[in-house]
Amino acid sequence: MTAYAALSRHFGRIAAMSNAIGILQWDSDAMMPAGAAGTRAESMALLRVLQHEMAVDPRVGEWLGEAEQDNGLGEWERANLREIRRSWTVETALPADLVEASSKAISACEMAWRQARANADFKALIPFLTKVLKLQREAGAAKGEKLGLSVYDALLNDYEPGGRALRIDALFDELAAFLPGFTEEALAAQARRPQPAPLEGPFPIEAQRQLALKIMAALGYDFERGRLDVSAHPFCGGADNDVRITTRYDDADFSKALMGVIHETGHALYEQGRPAAYMDQPVGHARAMSVHESQSLIMEMQACRSREFLAFAAPVMRAAFAADGPGWQADALWRRYTRVERGFIRVDADEVTYPAHVILRYRLEKALITEAMPLGELPAAWNAGMQELLGITPPNDRLGCLQDIHWPSGGWGYFPTYTLGAMTAAQLFDAATRAEPDILPGIARGDFAPLVGWLRSNIHSQGSRFTTDDLLTRATGRPLDAGVFKAHLARRYLGAE
Amino acid sequence: MTAYAALSRHFGRIAAMSNAIGILQWDSDAMMPAGAAGTRAESMALLRVLQHEMAVDPRVGEWLGEAEQDNGLGEWERANLREIRRSWTVETALPADLVEASSKAISACEMAWRQARANADFKALIPFLTKVLKLQREAGAAKGEKLGLSVYDALLNDYEPGGRALRIDALFDELAAFLPGFTEEALAAQARRPQPAPLEGPFPIEAQRQLALKIMAALGYDFERGRLDVSAHPFCGGADNDVRITTRYDDADFSKALMGVIHETGHALYEQGRPAAYMDQPVGHARAMSVHESQSLIMEMQACRSREFLAFAAPVMRAAFAADGPGWQADALWRRYTRVERGFIRVDADEVTYPAHVILRYRLEKALITEAMPLGELPAAWNAGMQELLGITPPNDRLGCLQDIHWPSGGWGYFPTYTLGAMTAAQLFDAATRAEPDILPGIARGDFAPLVGWLRSNIHSQGSRFTTDDLLTRATGRPLDAGVFKAHLARRYLGAE
Numbered sequence: 006m007t008a009y010a011a012l013s014r015h016f017g018r019i020a021a022m023s024n025a026i027g028i029l030q031w032d033s034d035a036m037m038p039a040g041a042a043g044t045r046a047e048s049m050a051l052l053r054v055l056q057h058e059m060a061v062d063p064r065v066g067e068w069l070g071e072a073e074q075d076n077g078l079g080e081w082e083r084a085n086l087r088e089i090r091r092s093w094t095v096e097t098a099l100p101a102d103l104v105e106a107s108s109k110a111i112s113a114c115e116m117a118w119r120q121a122r123a124n125a126d127f128k129a130l131i132p133f134l135t136k137v138l139k140l141q142r143e144a145g146a147a148k149g150e151k152l153g154l155s156v157y158d159a160l161l162n163d164y165e166p167g168g169r170a171l172r173i174d175a176l177f178d179e180l181a182a183f184l185p186g187f188t189e190e191a192l193a194a195q196a197r198r199p200q201p202a203p204l205e206g207p208f209p210i211e212a213q214r215q216l217a218l219k220i221m222a223a224l225g226y227d228f229e230r231g232r233l234d235v236s237a238h239p240f241c242g243g244a245d246n247d248v249r250i251t252t253r254y255d256d257a258d259f260s261k262a263l264m265g266v267i268h269e270t271g272h273a274l275y276e277q278g279r280p281a282a283y284m285d286q287p288v289g290h291a292r293a294m295s296v297h298e299s300q301s302l303i304m305e306m307q308a309c310r311s312r313e314f315l316a317f318a319a320p321v322m323r324a325a326f327a328a329d330g331p332g333w334q335a336d337a338l339w340r341r342y343t344r345v346e347r348g349f350i351r352v353d354a355d356e357v358t359y360p361a362h363v364i365l366r367y368r369l370e371k372a373l374i375t376e377a378m379p380l381g382e383l384p385a386a387w388n389a390g391m392q393e394l395l396g397i398t399p400p401n402d403r404l405g406c407l408q409d410i411h412w413p414s415g416g417w418g419y420f421p422t423y424t425l426g427a428m429t430a431a432q433l434f435d436a437a438t439r440a441e442p443d444i445l446p447g448i449a450r451g452d453f454a455p456l457v458g459w460l461r462s463n464i465h466s467q468g469s470r471f472t473t474d475d476l477l478t479r480a481t482g483r484p485l486d487a488g489v490f491k492a493h494l495a496r497r498y499l500g501a502e
Numbered sequence: 503m504t505a506y507a508a509l510s511r512h513f514g515r516i517a518a519m520s521n522a523i524g525i526l527q528w529d530s531d532a533m534m535p536a537g538a539a540g541t542r543a544e545s546m547a548l549l550r551v552l553q554h555e556m557a558v559d560p561r562v563g564e565w566l567g568e569a570e571q572d573n574g575l576g577e578w579e580r581a582n583l584r585e586i587r588r589s590w591t592v593e594t595a596l597p598a599d600l601v602e603a604s605s606k607a608i609s610a611c612e613m614a615w616r617q618a619r620a621n622a623d624f625k626a627l628i629p630f631l632t633k634v635l636k637l638q639r640e641a642g643a644a645k646g647e648k649l650g651l652s653v654y655d656a657l658l659n660d661y662e663p664g665g666r667a668l669r670i671d672a673l674f675d676e677l678a679a680f681l682p683g684f685t686e687e688a689l690a691a692q693a694r695r696p697q698p699a700p701l702e703g704p705f706p707i708e709a710q711r712q713l714a715l716k717i718m719a720a721l722g723y724d725f726e727r728g729r730l731d732v733s734a735h736p737f738c739g740g741a742d743n744d745v746r747i748t749t750r751y752d753d754a755d756f757s758k759a760l761m762g763v764i765h766e767t768g769h770a771l772y773e774q775g776r777p778a779a780y781m782d783q784p785v786g787h788a789r790a791m792s793v794h795e796s797q798s799l800i801m802e803m804q805a806c807r808s809r810e811f812l813a814f815a816a817p818v819m820r821a822a823f824a825a826d827g828p829g830w831q832a833d834a835l836w837r838r839y840t841r842v843e844r845g846f847i848r849v850d851a852d853e854v855t856y857p858a859h860v861i862l863r864y865r866l867e868k869a870l871i872t873e874a875m876p877l878g879e880l881p882a883a884w885n886a887g888m889q890e891l892l893g894i895t896p897p898n899d900r901l902g903c904l905q906d907i908h909w910p911s912g913g914w915g916y917f918p919t920y921t922l923g924a925m926t927a928a929q930l931f932d933a934a935t936r937a938e939p940d941i942l943p944g945i946a947r948g949d950f951a952p953l954v955g956w957l958r959s960n961i962h963s964q965g966s967r968f969t970t971d972d973l974l975t976r977a978t979g980r981p982l983d984a985g986v987f988k989a990h991l992a993r994r995y996l997g998a999e
Binding site for chain 2: 017018020021022024025028029032036037038039040041043044045047048049050051052055227228229230231232244245246247284285
């Protein structure tokens with residue numbers, strides 16, 4: 006067996022383990038009875054340890070060294086080796102005691118955060134978050150040394166391979182300069198339009214579920230390789246060829262579940278469309294979190310808040326709930342789903358105000374990781390940033406710097422991928438609709454095949470064959486720039502009414 | 503760390519792996535989309551290999567040798583060592599190539615069986631079943647050598663530790679002598695009673711599910727540590743502290759799902775009641791398949807086909823389906839649920855005719871394993887046995903020797919546990935109702951606490967602390983005898999009407 010074949014087989018086994026963990030994680034969130042939590046934690050911990058052992062198996066290093074000298078490999082195989090080398094470098098960079106200390110600090114900090122958030126008491130979180138932050142810095146330093154990256158870039162690299170703070174700074178500064186004024190204009194334009202008439206509930210859960218299934222099918226979701234279920238926090242998870250999404254229904258408001266399902270379906274289409282021949286190999290994985298988020302936002306923001314989609318969806322929604330009236334017309338629904346509002350909470354934000362939430366977090370986490378700012382100053386800096394970027398000041402830290410679990414749970418370097426994803430979505434959708442003139446007419450008749458076909462060939466089926474920059478350049482003609490996103494916002498929110 | 507502590511920790515890890523496999527198996531049967539089968543098979547195969555590697559880890563043998571010399575251990579610990587020794591002996595008895603060959607032969611035979619059964623073509627199955635049978639003999643011989651048991655007893659031992667064909671022969675011969683005449687009498691008595699009026703459907707699935715949940719709750723099922731779902735073949739599975747049961751609904755007949763749920767709830771109560779302190783240790787496992795089956799049959803046959811239960815259940819059923827009429831009265835339901843009928847299919851049999859199906863299979867599988875009979879003679883021997891024990895002859899092998907998957911899937915030595923379980927159930931229920939006079943009145947008011955309380959202390963909480971004989975003797979005053987079961991049948995089917 007060649008070294009490459011041995012590597013490929015080994016990573017097939019790692020995928021088999023990841024797939025087991027993925028289904029157990031889905032079960033924990035969507036199915037598991039409460040009394041099983043302790044037992045499940047034991048199983049998950051064991052499988053994760055075994056997975057880590059496989060990932061750092063010394064034979065991987067030997068096989069890699071040998072396979073990288075193999076001149077007989079094709080392009081996909083070489084790209085696979087590049088991805089394996091990257092994950093090997095990252096996985097072997099961390100000493101075992103740092104991994105364990107970090108895992109314990111995170112568990113403690115997540116618990117403390119739940120309490121601190123409930124009490125709007127940031128001070129109570131400081132000792133726990135200090136520990137997590139310190140260990141994140143150490144992890145970033147250890148990885149950065151192997152990768153030749155700064156501490157922050159090394160953390161970012163876990164979610165966004167090839168991502169660099171320097172590039173993000175430029176993109177986000179451009180948005181930060183644009184958005185406050187633009188938001189004013191968008192709100193003014195919105196104020197000139199009539200408010201959409203209300204949608205009168207309740208909306209029975211089963212009817213919401215049937216509507217969600219219908220829209221998922223229209224989007225091209227493959228139910229032979231996935232499911233729709235319920236969980237407290239909606240997500241897309243599962244395993245290769247078993248891409249499951251969840252939602253949460255509120256019988257007073259069907260829109261949240263519906264738009265959430267569309268978002269997760271975007272993620273799921275990416276996962277279901279990854280290259281079959283490399284499904285279990287690193288090169289077959291999704292390219293980066295920004296690209297993943299772009300796939301959910303293309304569906305949720307670009308496609309399904311368009312006038313074309315709502316022309317198709319309005320009668321489907323009316324039929325789902327046996328409803329009618331002025332609020333249920335396509336134009337009113339479009340105004341509802343493109344409503345702009347300044348708010349304190351990131352997860353409730355619309356696409357105009359969302360980037361401000363992300364830019365704020367990105368700037369703050371960079372300052373904290375590089376020790377440019379002490380942790381104690383976070384609440385004041387948060388509130389000042391909210392005032393600068395959004396023009397509002399949170400009345401307390403529950404609605405401010407305590408709202409997200411990312412930092413307590415060790416997700417430093419993750420936040421920027423949300424807005425990189427939004428920009429990528431705009432750029433891809435713009436290129437797609439230029440290349441395939443039938444995409445928007447298709448959406449207007451509930452036929453997503455032209456859009457998904459373009460995404461399948463340009464993004465999904467490419468896995469991690471190219472770097473993110475190359476993937477985007479091949480698909481759109483240029484690397485990520487902020488201009489297309491700005492143009493999209495201007496067209497949608499300031500365009501002809 | 504003492505050798506015992508090291509063993510205990512090691513078996514805790516094995517339990518964590520079994521629990522992961524148990525949930526993934528449940529998911530495969532109850533949740534998984536069809537397109538994920540191949541991916542799931544890879545994950546299951548990997549986890550099973552890892553579990554087997556842990557079970558045959560050479561350190562287990564070393565720790566065992568050392569711990570067995572440890573005089574400071576308590577009774578439970580010594581019983582745990584006994585169980586670990588047994589599983590170690592069995593697990594290490596088989597050469598790896600035999601395990602692999604057997605697994606492959608079984609996969610091929612199961613596929614061939616589906617086809618052969620559909621075509622009622624036993625000849626087509628012979629080459630496949632010959633291979634499985636040969637490998638089962640080899641496995642039985644290898645285990646038997648280590649255990650000092652005959653080939654058949656060694657196979658039986660996997661399901662029924664301590665079980666011996668010699669004892670089963672005597673018990674089954676006694677039943678075989680009793681049942682044909684008794685069945686005649688029961689049918690004659692039944693013919694003298696009026697047929698119960700029909701129950702008019704359809705019975706909506708959701709109403710059936712709500713009824714099932716209500717009855718499960720009455721029986722004492724703990725929903726904090728389990729769930730009820732749907733699968734093609736009902737089962738009780740999952741993990742420690744996560745005991746999930748499934749059923750299958752037919753909207754023309756609610757009784758099958760309901761009685762199936764009661765049966766699986768009996769299994770689940772055993773699993774949920776195993777000793778918490780030894781939940782993840784071999785000594786904390788269920789004692790034997792016969793004891794497991796006794797727990798399902800105590801609920802399904804002893805308790806829930808009693809007049810007491812149907813007095814409680816009749817109004818609950820009427821309310822569930824907003825139904826009424828003569829068929830819905832307690833007496834009519836009792837006649838429905840104690841109906842005796844000779845049939846070809848084991849899984850459809852009532853408690854009077856069921857043992858004949860089992861005794862036939864037991865005798866035949868023993869003859870096949872010991873090579874007293876060639877495989878080609880199976881269909882003729884089957885039909886002759888059916889005629890002798892039940893007085894009917896299957897018109898083809900689909901309704902005869904091809905009906906069960908047990909032999910194709912390598913479950914040789916399993917069949918007798920069904921009827922051992924039925925006899926054990928009768929003996930335990932008899933002892934329980936004598937010891938706790940409130941059990942039957944409790945059932946009549948839908949309160950199973952007195953019955954479950956007795957089972958919890960006498961059976962569930964004992965895990966594998968005692969041998970099956972000792973467990974039964976402690977609970978009922980004597981080892982298994984056929985007399986109590988015969989008396990139960992006589993009382994129910996020939997008693998005062």
